[in-house]
Amino acid sequence: MASLFKEIPSMSTLLSAYASISTLSMLIRTILNEMIPKRMRDFINSKFSDFFSSYFSSDFTFIIEDRWQAVHSETFRAIEVYLPTKIGPSTRSLLLGNNDSNNITAPPKPGIPVDTKVIDDFQGMRLEWTLREKEAKKYYFRNKRFFELNCRKKDRERVVQSYLPYISSTAESILSKRETLNLYTYDHEGSMWESTVFKHPASFETLAMDPDLKDSIIRDLDLFLQRKKYFQSVGRAWKRGYLLYGPPGTGKSTLVAAIANYLRFHIYDLQLQGVRNDSDLRRILTSTTNRSILLIEDIDCSTKSSRSRTHTRIPNDDDNDDDDRDQGNNKISFDPGVTLSGLLNFIDGLWSSCGDERIIIFTTNYKEKLDPALLRPGRMDVHIYMGHCTPAGFKKLADTYLGIKDHPLFKCTEELIQSVAITPAEVAQQLMKCEDAQLALESLMEFINAKENQIKETEAKKDEEEVIKQEIVVLRKDVKLGEKQDDEIEKRCVYLT
Numbered sequence: 001m002a003s004l005f006k007e008i009p010s011m012s013t014l015l016s017a018y019a020s021i022s023t024l025s026m027l028i029r030t031i032l033n034e035m036i037p038k039r040m041r042d043f044i045n046s047k048f049s050d051f052f053s054s055y056f057s058s059d060f061t062f063i064i065e066d067r068w069q070a071v072h073s074e075t076f077r078a079i080e081v082y083l084p085t086k087i088g089p090s091t092r093s094l095l096l097g098n099n100d101s102n103n104i105t106a107p108p109k110p111g112i113p114v115d116t117k118v119i120d121d122f123q124g125m126r127l128e129w130t131l132r133e134k135e136a137k138k139y140y141f142r143n144k145r146f147f148e149l150n151c152r153k154k155d156r157e158r159v160v161q162s163y164l165p166y167i168s169s170t171a172e173s174i175l176s177k178r179e180t181l182n183l184y185t186y187d188h189e190g191s192m193w194e195s196t197v198f199k200h201p202a203s204f205e206t207l208a209m210d211p212d213l214k215d216s217i218i219r220d221l222d223l224f225l226q227r228k229k230y231f232q233s234v235g236r237a238w239k240r241g242y243l244l245y246g247p248p249g250t251g252k253s254t255l256v257a258a259i260a261n262y263l264r265f266h267i268y269d270l271q272l273q274g275v276r277n278d279s280d281l282r283r284i285l286t287s288t289t290n291r292s293i294l295l296i297e298d299i300d301c302s303t304k305s306s307r308s309r310t311h312t313r314i315p316n317d318d319d320n321d322d323d324d325r326d327q328g329n330n331k332i333s334f335d336p337g338v339t340l341s342g343l344l345n346f347i348d349g350l351w352s353s354c355g356d357e358r359i360i361i362f363t364t365n366y367k368e369k370l371d372p373a374l375l376r377p378g379r380m381d382v383h384i385y386m387g388h389c390t391p392a393g394f395k396k397l398a399d400t401y402l403g404i405k406d407h408p409l410f411k412c413t414e415e416l417i418q419s420v421a422i423t424p425a426e427v428a429q430q431l432m433k434c435e436d437a438q439l440a441l442e443s444l445m446e447f448i449n450a451k452e453n454q455i456k457e458t459e460a461k462k463d464e465e466e467v468i469k470q471e472i473v474v475l476r477k478d479v480k481l482g483e484k485q486d487d488e489i490e491k492r493c494v495y496l497t
């Protein structure tokens with residue numbers, strides 16, 4: 001024991017050792033400060049602190065941005081759907097809103113505000129979520145948003161393997177049961193989709209169309225939903241394209257609404273005329289979500305010929321918009337609009353593989369005006385003709401609008417409907433006029449008779465015009481002949497003189 005005490009240095013020895021170490025360290029620091037440039041010193045400092053903080057810290061942070069590799073991130077979207085279900089007492093603020101203009105008294109829905117923490121527990125892990133926002137460089141894009149997920153470093157693997165897949169499947173089941181559907185329209189000035197609650201009463205039940213055609217559409221939609229694995233196995237994107245064509249007022253938009261209600265899919269209604277170019281189109285389309293319908297109405301008036309591409313600069317998708325702004329004056333003299341090839345690229349080109357479970361619907365009043373490239377087999381999977389009202393369609397409309405399945409005036413009305421081309425919209429308009437079935441049907445018959453007379457009058461007028469045209473031609477010929485004869489006489493006179 002005594003020998004142990006003997007080995008412990010005295011206080012004065014310890015103090016002098018400390019003094020010499022600190023002097024030495026000061027000396028080294030002064031030499032290093034003199035010899036090593038400040039930027040290199042900062043670099044070494046930061047590396048040291050990074051190393052120590054990562055080595056000793058027990059936390060780990062995941063960043064999930066709203067876009068992933070130039071397209072909308074499905075992981076981000078799933079978290080957006082899932083997280084509001086985890087709002088609890090520890091959440092300090094909450095976003096509330098109701099976008100249902102049909103029901104302003106509906107309880108508001110919760111959302112996650114920026115910079116607010118939401119705590120979740122999963123299989124014994126504590127998970128801390130925060131939604132962040134940072135200003136976008138691009139002046140017409142909305143701010144970039146991303147989720148920060150903080151967890152224990154040791155849970156990192158389990159978060160990736162179990163927790164994030166769990167969030168995706170929960171979000172999927174929430175979305176499949178969604179009560180309200182949204183109708184999105186693209187705001188070109190704000191460069192973002194704007195949504196409103198979609199409450200259209202149309203259903204396959206109320207749709208007046210050929211029953212066999214209706215059944216085949218329903219079967220096709222059912223099959224599409226069930227065939228995720230099939231689409232993967234044949235190497236095709238899980239998409240289905242419908243082309244609805246026919247005269248105005250025959251129910252093309254109503255069919256789109258019925259499909260959305262049947263599938264419980266949101267609708268993205270895009271007006272191609274406002275899209276600046278193909279690159280813009282790619283951005284817009286990749287920011288739509290899965291389980292949705294992309295609707296492009298009046299497609300015959302929407303695209304430019306692919307030849308116009310040669311006259312314009314087509315900006316690259318990775319183009320920085322700041323660059324666009326700087327160079328725009330030099331390179332883009334006008335907005336080229338969307339080309340057919342740009343659109344086709346999204347239907348069955350490379351970009352078609354972006355996103356799953358999508359329905360693309362084009363409508364047109366003039367199928368014959370469409371570019372054959374769009375109609376080529378495999379482009380639009382199903383072509384549906386929406387035609388004039390048939391007797392069966394009329395019965396369906398009478399049932400929907402008047403609540404009657406039969407009536408003494410039915411036979412007569414059906415005969416009239418077969419003799420005149422009348423649209424379901426026109427029939428519906430007449431049937432809506434009155435609640436009394438007798439009066440409503442009489443009004444419809446009157447309307448059809450008036451239309452028939454009008455058609456006859458127009459045709460008679462056309463015939464009359466045709467006769468007048470032919471008479472004018474004959475007269476002109478006569479006049480020319482007369483002029484020729486006059487010329488001849490004149491010539492002869494000259495010769496004689």
Ligand SMILES: Nc1ncnc2c1ncn2[C@@H]1O[C@H](COP(=O)(O)OP(=O)(O)OP(=O)(O)O)[C@@H](O)[C@H]1O
Pocket residue numbers: 206207208209247248249250251252253254255365386424425426428
């Ligand atoms: N086949 C139909 N079944 C039931 N209702 C219909 C049908 N067709 C038209 N209607 C009624 O007529 C209205 C107009 O129809 P809709 O807008 O769907 O026609 P459209 O073919 O899309 O016309 P457009 O080509 O002008 O866009 C609808 O609100 C609906 O009430």
